[in-house]
Amino acid sequence: MRQQIIVDVDTGIDDSLALLYLLSSREAEIVGIAATAGNVPAAQVAANNLAWLEICRAPDIEVALGAATPLAIPLRTTEDTHGPQGIGYAELPRSGRGLSPRSAAQMWAELARAKPGEIIGLCTGPLTNLALALRIEPDLPVLLRRLVIMGGTFNHPGNTTPTTEWNVHVDPEAAKEVFDAFAAAPAQRRPIVCALDVTETIEMHPEHLVRLAERAQSFPVEHVSADQPSTDRSVASNPIIRHLTDAVRFYFDFHHSYDQGYLAHMHDPFAAAVALDPALARLRPATVDVELTGALTRATTVADWVGMWGRPPNADIVVGTDPELFFDQLITRVGDFALTVHPPVPQEVP
Ligand code: RIB
Ligand code: CA
16 A cells, blocks of 8 residues: 655755655655745745656646745845756756646645545654645644654754754744644654754765666766865756755755765655655654744754653654665666666667
8 A cells, every 4th residue: 555645845955856756656656746935935836846757657646736935034045056947957857747736735625635644744844834724634743653753853953943843944933833733733643853963964075976876777977075166066867866966966065065075965855755664764753843932043943852841752753764765765766766667778789
């Protein structure tokens, strides 16, 4: 029985990897993709999602457009991190596929109502549309089989301000509404939170791209490096590997420009892997709330691990994992998928 999953993304380079991970996982069936404004505006997120589905020759999966702005503040995007279109240096062919007639929030609510207790939810962008869906359907916490969120940071520096993580920073009101809504959820329905504490330990390096290309029998196998001009583009024979290489290289350049190394943190594909198999993560329950009024700390996620607030836990925070096991799974699944979708063309014997 395949695991049905709603994916709420702000595609984004690592969101792209999360989509590829799920599309290449035999046990997963994506039943809906919500395009949330974050890394880039919602319409661009939607176009990126449709383009990846086209490149992957995926079935007609519903892609629903999310709200144009966060719940209470103007949208802030981050093209400097993910590229002008949100997919780094990649230039994905425009897809002929269309968007769903319903909004992302309506899709969340209606899919969950239609299959109570069966659908997994995964959020790898701001929580705007999940919060709007909770306003439509307050029973989402028990209607969803599982919810996994990439977001927040707890005992670890922020990546947007000293104490905040990007997805929560874009829409802190939405994040608070989501965590508050799950306060009454039973323990097995608490959201699993993949925060920077762990996702920043999952570092993709150029050799991971080499292993991916080799697994996909793509050629040439390219060794990207920091001294390549930004105008370079992959010439890999496999389209998925080619576009993925161009996307991730931008992320490598971004981290390198901030002295974090020539690497890329795999925030979203890790959350996708946990959504399919929570056993990949070591969890610890906590009561999570979001600061909304602090002059310096607005959008900070705060975890009460020991009940100081006298409130029951409303989240299971990921406190450990095995990055190499994750990369083995990512490379095997996405590499095999790329090979299956785009097998190498036999070279004509001269
Ligand atoms: O802070 C990392 C998160 O923000 C990731 O989901 C990345 O895609 C951006 O949305
Ligand atoms: Ca994201």
